[in-house]
Amino acid sequence: MVQVSAETGAGRSGDPIRSVVIVGGGTAGWMTAALMAKRLEGLGVAITLVESSSIGTIGVGEATTPAIRDYFREAGLDEAAVMRASHATIKLGIAFDGWAGEGSRFFHPFGLYGTPSNGVAFHQYWLKLRAGGDLRPIDDYCLATQLAYADRFLPPPRPAPDYAFFDWAVHFDAGLYARYLAEVAMARGVRHVDARVRAVTRDPQSGHIAAIDTEEAGAIRGDLFVDCSGFRSLLLGQALGEPFIDWTDLLPCDRAAAIPCAHAPGGGFEPYTRSTALAAGWQWRIPLQHRVGNGYVYASRHISDDEAVATLIGRLEGEALAEPNLIRFTAGHRRQFWSGNCVAIGLSAGFLEPLESTSITLIHSGIERLLQLFPDRHFDPALAADYNRISTLEYERVRDFLLLHYWGNKRANEPLWQGCRDTPLPDKLAHKIRMFTSRGRMVRYEWDSFQDPSWLSLFAGLGLLPERWDPLADFFTPDQISGAFDRIREKIAEGVASASTHRDYAAAHFAAASQGNSRA
Template identity: 65%
Template structure:
């Protein structure tokens, strides 16, 4: 090993973020012989974020060298094809955000431009009819994506899983690869008096764990980046004011109920409620603004909507939406909740953990910790968090509900980038792709149209075809999508076949 190379990485904290870091780094850094130590205490609970994910989780499985089916079995996972939104534009309203494409572009013109033209002419066929992911999900079916596939047949999928079981599985994998786990509380962090760099963690068992690079996975406390290094936190509650969540897992109703391959998010008086179907239980939670609803009222509302026996007492979580101004400070990189928090409306918590790890590997330092690497890491992280934040703001701003909480959301001043996106889409369906966006154009299209933001005009090039020609082509697409969806097994049967055991 050459002089100046990082020789040891210390991960402070376990949970989802800590063990994702341990599993991925132990594989990617193996050729360098870098020692990896994770310090966590079994006496400290974890938040357990990320029961729902985006398709990026399956990229993480592959990069970390994990067997997808094995992970799913170990964490009681199910497939996720997207998110069903209930009640966001009023009672009894709904739309689906799929992980996939809509229709097919033609002659260099996006599919939604032709769809806008037909819609303006009175054709009310909904977008989800042109999405295989949507049709599979809404019919309770699942299939392995076709490769290659026609555009209208292209989709991806994510997973729902038990976050605690997922972290436990990653721990087993990481320890088998040589990661050292220290079960202890960190009671002191030692820094260099001259440089301010972190030198070691001291624990309540008397251990001293030294390292060259430290990863802060200590959750909201942010022991290293926040408490020790004093990095400020940008509070975004003026833009996203929900600051509480209460969670209660429950049983499925009696009988062989279907396992829906999607997350459901239902608008409530002061926020929204999630429903995440796992193989052994249903995850439920109410995310809300404490300025509009008390904790007791939120818990009572959630209890009243459970479809089966509650498996635990309400678990209350308090949070502040935002991020650290710098995530990489000195020789410390914050990850997960220590880096920032964006509510789980679009299931981005684990995606942000994974992208943070990818960025760290791409900019991996030597023991000199060149500040140019940290500057670039922080620049990208800032943009990524802001892009996700703006996507979430759109969900609230475009609502059509009557309660005071929702009326306030419509009055929220929009960040400039989001306002520009909305203006251009509303003008002519123009999509704007910004640097370090987590969500691609089909996702923005799903939310725009689902919340009632329609273009005033369409791309003039869509007039290369008559409305009759477009309707004929669209008819073929809807028939092909419906046929493919109908040929797929139920989600429960797909799980049983893929995982080799019963699903439920």
């Protein structure tokens, strides 16, 4: 445990922040440092990042959502340069294998389905045709999904009809990505201190953090402290004692085993993440240019660590490139994300398992929110209160989206999955499901990270479909709808045919200079 002592001293009300101390490196720390250095440029704010090279990072946050490319732009990064440096590949979405029963597959794309007409959503017409016997999957009406299945990519057309509108994210080597960001941040003036934190000093009057005491560099003072120390949560959790809200009753997995491996001989790298349901959890597969990331996320009460590792090793497509990395976690978040003059970003703030690649998205949104509510040394409590309100909502919305995957599963004769189907749902998620299964009505809440197409992909993929459709869809006859649907599929097929293979596109635009195996 980090020791806490008391020290006097406080800034005057209204004084601008002059120093920011980031505790912890890795993805969260260096993303924070690089973006802050860009946005606070010219304001006279000194930024120091303290991390210990003797303490490892989790390093398995290798899949992202399209928001990562917003981060690249906001942080002033060259997208192609980041992708080359991190041996990245393109991600068009996630394929879910076995979640709707053995042998099943559905796809969550970063794109839209079909085209609305006459003020009625596309999926309402799809539901109408389905009731009439046309059982083509909704996947057929999304260009991003079809490109992914064909291992192809083309730049998203702009402007584009809805069925051709999509975005894309990236897979990258998390260790190489953090290393690249560190170089960028330090070139922008961020001071890097390689030291281990041994104590935290607090102001006895305000309770704010006054300084961190390190073994190698002594005391490091600051106005604002950003906790990026990972699961240890050295500042917010340990020093400030902020309690943790545990969501294990809703999200049952509490362990992960991760092993990188070589690509299969002659294999390529698909432009999507794969999530495969297994007896005690699920396996991720993330193809990079130089290797494949693999992990088994599981519930420890249904399988031992040794069994989980053996299962994962048995499913690797190529030679293992590192020893298994075992990770223990608890789903949930700190009650407050911002307390006094300390804001937690990343794992120190909370953790939601990597099922939908939201960890880095939550890092980005946390940094953005801090910059939007950036305090002075008075630290008006209203700023922290709004930060905490929004962050809590965001985590709850993501939690509910993840929970739908588990609750809606169709796997048979497996205790974990049966227990998930029996899980009592939070009220807002239950209402969202009830409205869709009643008549295909989509419900949106404040700070929903995932929009209607994402929810639709899950509802359709898991077979959570209504028997009725919007009566306004009856404006068109089944024959008229079928004709329009035929044309959409034809246009999508033309788009896929005109696209490059993912491998060829990567080679032309962001191939890594060296593709030797990385163990980062």
